[in-house]
Amino acid sequence: MSAIVKHRLFWPLVVLLALIALNMMSRPSFVRITVQDGRLYGSLIDIMRNSAPLMLVALGMTLVIATRGIDLSVGAVMAVSGAVALTIIKDSGDPTNPGVLAVAIGTAVLAGLVCGLWNGFLIAVLGIQPIIATLVLMLGGRGIALLITGGFITTINSDPYKFMAQGYVLGLPFAFYVSVAAIAIVALIERRTALGMLTEAVGINPEASRLAGVRARGIIWGAYAACGLLAGFAGILYSSNIMAADSNAAGLYIELDAILAVVLGGTSLAGGTFSIAGTVVGVFTIQTLKATITFLGVPPAVTPVFLSAVVVIVVLVQSRRFRRWFGKIGVWLRSRSSRTPDPVEVAS
Numbered sequence: 293m294s295a296i297v298k299h300r301l302f303w304p305l306v307v308l309l310a311l312i313a314l315n316m317m318s319r320p321s322f323v324r325i326t327v328q329d330g331r332l333y334g335s336l337i338d339i340m341r342n343s344a345p346l347m348l349v350a351l352g353m354t355l356v357i358a359t360r361g362i363d364l365s366v367g368a369v370m371a372v373s374g375a376v377a378l379t380i381i382k383d384s385g386d387p388t389n390p391g392v393l394a395v396a397i398g399t400a401v402l403a404g405l406v407c408g409l410w411n412g413f414l415i416a417v418l419g420i421q422p423i424i425a426t427l428v429l430m431l432g433g434r435g436i437a438l439l440i441t442g443g444f445i446t447t448i449n450s451d452p453y454k455f456m457a458q459g460y461v462l463g464l465p466f467a468f469y470v471s472v473a474a475i476a477i478v479a480l481i482e483r484r485t486a487l488g489m490l491t492e493a494v495g496i497n498p499e500a501s502r503l504a505g506v507r508a509r510g511i512i513w514g515a516y517a518a519c520g521l522l523a524g525f526a527g528i529l530y531s532s533n534i535m536a537a538d539s540n541a542a543g544l545y546i547e548l549d550a551i552l553a554v555v556l557g558g559t560s561l562a563g564g565t566f567s568i569a570g571t572v573v574g575v576f577t578i579q580t581l582k583a584t585i586t587f588l589g590v591p592p593a594v595t596p597v598f599l600s601a602v603v604v605i606v607v608l609v610q611s612r613r614f615r616r617w618f619g620k621i622g623v624w625l626r627s628r629s630s631r632t633p634d635p636v637e638v639a640s
Contacts, residue, residue, distance in 0.1 A: 300558040304573040307556070311580045319587065331460045335583060343579040344457075344467035345370070345526040346549055347572070351478050352408075352519030353550040354571045359515045360495045360563025361415060361422035366523040366550060368433025369407045370543030373527025375437040376400040377453075378446045378537040387450035396453075401524040407433065408520015412513035430547070437539035446537040457532035467529055474522065479568045491515065495563030553578050 296302060315322040315335070325334040349366045356363045377400035384392040407429060414425035459466040482488035493501045494508045502508045523543075531537050555561060556577055557570025590598050608614045 300567055301570055301573060304557055304570055304577065308573055308577045308580065311577065311584055315580070315584055315587065322587075327463070330463055332463045337465065339576065339579045339583060340468045341457075341465035343575050344465075344471040345529045345543075346546060346553065346579065347471040347575045348474050348522040348526040348529070349519075349543075349546055350550040350553040350571050350575050351474055351568070352522035353547075354554050354557075354559055354566050354568060355478070355482070355491065355515040356422075356519045357551070357554055357559055357561060358491050358495045358563060358566035359512045360498070361512065361515065362426065362551070362561075363411060363516065363519050364423065364426040364547050365407065365411060365429035365433055366519065366526075367543030367546045368430050368437070369404050369520055369523040370527035370530055370546065371434050371437040371537075371539045372407060372440070373400040373404045373524040374531030374537040374542050375440040375446065375539055376403045377528055378448055378531055379440055381448050381450060381453060382446055387448050388452055390452065393450070393452055397528055400528055401521065404524015404527065405517060405521045408517040408523070409513070411520065412516035415516060416509045416513040434539050437537070437542070441537055441539055445539075448535060450535075453532055454535055455532075457529050467533075470525070470529065474525070475568065475572060478518075482568065487511075492564050492566065495566075549578055 312323070322335045325332050325337060327333075349370070353363060353366065377396045380396040380399060381387045381392060384396075386392055411422075411426050411429060414420045414428070415422050418425075455466060456470070457467050461469060482491065490501070490506050490511055493504075493506055494511045498508045498512075501511075526546075527542060530542055551561075553574035554566075554571050555574070557567050557572070557574035559566040559570060585595055585598055
């Protein structure tokens with residue numbers, strides 16, 4: 293039993309299951325799934341669909357954090373990706389043409405990859421601190437997206453493009469399959485090859501890894517490139533969901549949610565050991581928490597405060613030091629309650 297409790301996924305799963313149980317008690321319909329025209333509908337299905345962009349971004353963020361880095365530009369990369377895709381589709385004159393859609397999506401994802409390579413160049417080659425290097429693109433990326441769209445919100449009417457975020461395959465949202473494919477690919481590359489071990493080695497001690505023959509610069513550069521690539525895909529899903537390229541709103545604050553999902557999943561911001569499965573649990577936890585906040589009727593202006601309070605509680609529950617400290621308090625209280633009263637205290 294102690295081995296299960298000490299497992300890194302134990303507390304993230306406990307938190308996720310507790311949120312689901314809370315929703316079930318407050319509204320039993322939360323876990324109810326209905327079938328209409330061969331499609332599954334329900335709160336859990338909505339969580340699976342809506343979590344897809346965050347899932348892609350969080351997977352990339354996991355790789356970056358594993359190298360002892362951070363990427364604050366993923367939201368801006370999403371804005372650039374969506375702007376590129378919708379601009380190409382709108383200017384083509386035929387928004388339903390499969391060839392046009394393929395070119396638009398491919399170019400948009402390539403733009404995300406270029407953004408990731410740029411971040412990696414600043415960090416791995418020029419040696420700029422990650423938080424500063426990615427802050428450059430975080431601030432400038434949305435300006436680039438606005439230049440691409442001409443400063444306006446670009447909208448299109450394309451059912452094939454809309455299908456990526458709102459379509460269904462075999463009863464489940466297509467976006468869910470995209471996130472599952474991303475999880476499988478990242479897990480396969482990082483856990484079935486030596487790349488995962490090398491990434492952890494670079495995150496633990498970059499200098500020692502370099503002296504041991506590991507190409508730390510290439511590992512770090514590749515992590516940021518993968519993060520940009522996945523953020524590019526996330527931008528496609530986001531723009532497909534609203535059928536518009538909103539450079540100011542696309543991916544807004546998603547970098548914070550991604551970092552939080554990675555941390556909730558048990559990956560340390562200090563770099564080194566990381567958990568893909570933990571990140572997946574963290575993403576679903578955040579998405580479920582947002583659904584819970586919406587159901588409770590928390591005003592939008594108060595939502596960040598409520599979310600922050602819950603996050604603090606979750607982080608404290610996962611902290612080993614806090615649990616040891618809390619356990620010592622429990623032992624002290626039990627010892628006080630079971631202590632034999634002093635005769636002098638009784639007499640008084």
